[in-house]
Amino acid sequence: MFHETVTHAGGDTRGTASESHALMLMRRALNRGYAMEATPEGGAVIRWTRIDLTTRAHADRSILLVPELPVDGLDDSVRALLDLIDLGDATYDCHADRRVITAAGTEIPPGDTARLRARHLVRVDRHNRVRLTMSARLGLLAHGHRQAGGKTDGFAMCSCGLTTHAPDGQTADAKLRGHRQTMTARFIDSISATYAAALTASR
Numbered sequence: 001m002f003h004e005t006v007t008h009a010g011g012d013t014r015g016t017a018s019e020s021h022a023l024m025l026m027r028r029a030l031n032r033g034y035a036m037e038a039t040p041e042g043g044a045v046i047r048w049t050r051i052d053l054t055t056r057a058h059a060d061r062s063i064l065l066v067p068e069l070p071v072d073g074l075d076d077s078v079r080a081l082l083d084l085i086d087l088g089d090a091t092y093d094c095h096a097d098r099r100v101i102t103a104a105g106t107e108i109p110p111g112d113t114a115r116l117r118a119r120h121l122v123r124v125d126r127h128n129r130v131r132l133t134m135s136a137r138l139g140l141l142a143h144g145h146r147q148a149g150g151k152t153d154g155f156a157m158c159s160c161g162l163t164t165h166a167p168d169g170q171t172a173d174a175k176l177r178g179h180r181q182t183m184t185a186r187f188i189d190s191i192s193a194t195y196a197a198a199l200t201a202s203r
């Protein structure tokens, strides 16, 4: 579940969005060509400008999605487990007092399994299938495209390895933001029908 803040002419409207509703908002943003960026806490911000056809006035609009439980602090070991689960066919198994996730032939220890669930990074459906939550996937995406290194030497660097020429700090910020928006749009476009159906089923 996400906290949703919509900024419009009358101010802000706050509400909540399920994972499937959040995906619908991001797919709609993608179709309309709105700027959209995953956040490290596992949410997203969507921005666009509304133009009044009569007055020609421009007005900034946005939708901010913040997960109920931020996913900050995805360290190497947690990311490795999430990558394993994201390969697909992960299951949640209960053997007496051992509750473990089995992913790609690997058994994730009970302590790690419990932590992944408590942090809302994974979700188990009624058939004991395990999937990553939208917030985990958005957090992983943001983590994979952080600003890396300094930006005073004429270049802006992303943690994914992308390097782009940027004569000043402002240009560096803008270029990296544009890159993260592209990666977020590609991520939303790549979401499978199976995953989308799983989000809808777990509402």
Ligand SMILES: [Zn+2]
Binding pocket: 144, 145, 146, 158, 159, 160, 161, 162, 179, 183
């Ligand atoms: Zn990147």
